[in-house]
Amino acid sequence: MASKGNVMFNFLLVSVTIIVCSVLKLRFIPFNNEIKRSLGYPIDSLLNFTELSELYGYTSEEHTVLTEDGYILTIFRINGRNCGHKLKRPPILLMHGLLQSSDAWLDAGPKVGLAYLLSDACYDLWVGNQRGNYYSRRHNRLDPDKDPEFWQFSVDEIGYYDIPATIEYVLKYTREDKLNYIGYSQGAGTFFVMCSERPGYCDKANVFIGLAPAARQTNTKSVPYKILLEGVRYLEGALATTGLYELFAKGSLSQEILAFLCKSSATSEVLCGTGESLVDSFHPGSINNETLRVLFGHFPAGTSVHNIARYGQSVKSSHFQKFDYGSARNLEIYGTEQPPHYNLSAVTVPTVVLYGSNDHLVDTKDILWLIKRLPKVLENKRVSDPLWNHFDSAYSQYTREMIFPTINKYLLKYSRKLNKV
Incomplete structure (x- = not known):
């Protein structure tokens, strides 16, 4: 086995290569799926949401949501294998984190992936995608390639437009008045933005369940994460002059390199598992080798440079606030020289927060800071596994034991059975 020093060097080398290739906008034509299969890529890593869910006997539907500002979002509805007419209401909306897509909830496999677990419990599950990832890289007027x-969006716009539009669509389609919302990391932070900025929308949720919710990130411990965020924040203007507005898109050279390096059992654990641990923290065995091989076929899923820069600001601020454009532009946009703080007291929905002691991206100090400002916290629960980290909430083999019981407890409290739509 390679030494830790060699693995660190290899990881940093790959990271630098990825960033340089992204900055230079090198074009890359990836192998087609037939060639990838012959090269040993796991089949699951090559499938999209509907293909992957159907491979394991689940039925899924693809839906299209149009936001008020013209972004076209693809979302999915997935049904359990043995639910028949036993679907519970209201529907659930499950939302991914930064650089992810809906696929994140399937990548760990049918026995532990959260989308599978919720579907098997006969919840009417809808899985969202936020603007800029490969499922939501469309607009009714703008061409993302031209x-x-x-790409002038961050969590501010996602929370203001995407989350309300998705909620409205699901409620209209299911003819329900309310839904239950589960948000992971950015998927939670954007819900808070919505509650602060869009009066009435918070009332459309019965319960909010936050998995490692990302509001401010002042105490982030991850050095690679902070270097990336602060570097992009500092270089956003310079990157724009080179025509770079999108980062880490699926199908880009950066993502294809990761997928290639992680496809093999021989390299996925040593290189990709260690790399993931260096970005977050070490939790041996939690994200197993097979999941690593699959998830890097779908991750990273892409976002804007502007959104990464916004996160770069979040690690430098002690507040959960809007994008800081500088005093002159702030005055023009917001009417104040400082960016306004989001009103967390407006998150009036009953709230459950689950978080890990070993999370190096959203630190426990920032979680506790957030909890103190949320007015209706039903429970804030530190996961009992002391090594539970940030990525575990999406990809761990221990999801069924560590977080699903609490999630299911509160979903049951706010659910009822109804005939299938």
């Missing part, structure tokens, strides 16, 4: 305006 129009820089497409």
